[in-house]
Amino acid sequence: KNEVEQSPQNLTAQEGEFITINCSYSVGISALHWLQQHPGGGIVSLFMLSSGKKKHGRLIATINIQEKHSSLHITASHPRDSAVYICAVSTVDSNYQLIWGAGTKLIIKP
Amino acid sequence: DGGITQSPKYLFRKEGQNVTLSCEQNLNHDAMYWYRQDPGQGLRLIYYSQIVNDFQKGDIAEGYSVSREKKESFPLTVTSAQKNPTAFYLCASSNRQRSYGYTFGSGTRLTVV
Numbered sequence: 001k002n003e004v005e006q007s008p009q010n011l012t013a014q015e016g017e018f019i020t021i022n023c024s025y026s027v028g029i030s031a032l033h034w035l036q037q038h039p040g041g042g043i044v045s046l047f048m049l050s051s052g053k054k055k056h057g058r059l060i061a062t063i064n065i066q067e068k069h070s071s072l073h074i075t076a077s078h079p080r081d082s083a084v085y086i087c088a089v090s091t092v093d094s095n096y097q098l099i100w101g102a103g104t105k106l107i108i109k110p
Numbered sequence: 111d112g113g114i115t116q117s118p119k120y121l122f123r124k125e126g127q128n129v130t131l132s133c134e135q136n137l138n139h140d141a142m143y144w145y146r147q148d149p150g151q152g153l154r155l156i157y158y159s160q161i162v163n164d165f166q167k168g169d170i171a172e173g174y175s176v177s178r179e180k181k182e183s184f185p186l187t188v189t190s191a192q193k194n195p196t197a198f199y200l201c202a203s204s205n206r207q208r209s210y211g212y213t214f215g216s217g218t219r220l221t222v223v
Binding site for chain 1: 150198200202212216217219
């Protein structure tokens with residue numbers, strides 16, 4: 001079993017829909033990261049969080065430390081949100097290693 | 111603007127040749143990382159460096175080598191010993207405390223023919 005699990009693997013939605021991507025982990029973490037990878041391959045860091053909730057524009061990330069679960073929400077989704085969204089965790093044991101989820105491929109249709 | 115520059119974006123090499131991928135950052139970050147990404151898989155850590163002239167192996171260091179002679183630069187050499195070098199390679203950096211997360215480059219897609 002992977003230490004970081006994302007769901008769903010693939011998600012197709014219509015423009016305007018509310019999107020939720022989930023991430024569960026089984027290790028002790030110091031922080032959880034949400035990243036976005038566009039078709040060209042470059043990765044952009046969206047959020048780094050260790051508790052609670054963060055919001056940036058139409059993106060919201062939440063984390064529940066007790067349940068070892070995080071969600072990334074996109075409100076009023078748009079075709080430009082189409083990308084792979086990746087969850088990764090910084091672990092308590094390893095200062096510099098990230099453990100990566102396999103990613104969620106999101107397609108927003110106009 | 112500050113960021114990470116990886117070059118080239120696409121690279122083709124013949125089997126048996128060594129190839130060096132460039133990674134330069136102007137963020138004044140102490141730590142730099144190299145990741146490999148294969149289709150349908152998560153990123154895997156090849157090497158990382160916390161300070162100049164020091165680096166550590168990640169999970170899949172075999173067949174790769176790095177150097178960190180300058181804070182800004184962390185080149186990765188894919189040697190002929192790497193059995194399956196065709197992949198997408200990403201460089202990243204962070205401040206030492208990682209308090210601001212990670213910054214990633216745009217990646218280099220290496221194809222060995």
